[in-house]
Amino acid sequence: MNLIYLIGAGRSGTTILSLLLGNSESVTSLGELHQLPEYMGLEGKCSCGQLLSSCPYWNSVYSSLHNQFCSNSYKEQARELESHRYVYKYFFEKNRALTNSEYCSANKALLSHLSNNNQFTIDSAKYIGRGLALNSIFQKNIQFVYLVRDPRGVVNSFGKSVQTSRSWLSATAYYFIVNFTTLLVCKTLLRNKYIKIRYEDLISSPERVLSEIADSLDLDLDQVKVKLAKGEGLTTGHVIGGNRLVQDNIVHFKSSESWWEKMPRWKQWSIWVLTLPLNIINRYKL
Ligand SMILES: [Zn+2]
Structure with a gap:
């Protein structure tokens, strides 16, 4: 069993990345598994429209x-x-999840139930805490893809009135805290186990980014690249959570970033300055 965990801030493109990867025959996307207890309690529906x-x-x-x-x-x-x-507790006790037996046994049982030996399974929960808990449970059988997006794109997405919306200042603070912590965790606790992808690169050159991911995680994504090249629709499968994208059975990969046209210059500048160290590291220019 090989688990791939998508990590990063909300509105950074994890749903689209999980959809792309899930269109390979060797990969099964399960969605945002931190929400499984609610879905098991029949409080939400699978992307196919049915209760679990x-x-x-x-x-x-x-x-x-x-x-x-x-x-x-x-x-x-x-x-x-x-x-x-x-x-923060993981920095003092990396394997603290192992003392939580119900959590460990339920997640182990889930993944052994759903995955075949040579297959990859994706959890796109994004939460750093869940990622670190799974890291101690699955050790060598888990790898991470950290997705980062331009802070102005994330703030713009939070301003739309879908799912939870946030004011621009709250979204900027959230972005900084989550990405700073993710970066720190990747450089320390998840060293050599992660690949960082920029959302903008995924959107502008999906084939190239998919090749990078395929090489890094040792998985075959040729089928997905062929689908994209032919302009074929992507199938959503049976995922839980995620944004409204997965409510359609077939999704056509197209996306454009337009925040820079709509957002006032003062706001773009303020967000960029407030998240400055990350923008230098991730090469986002003003
Ligand atoms: Zn389903």
């Missing part, structure tokens, strides 16, 4: 693991391990 109890992909997982994921002890342990505010 009746979805053809998830129903066997639902019947065998529903009790584990819906237990209070699982939810308590998940809160402790996945919350942003407890991420």
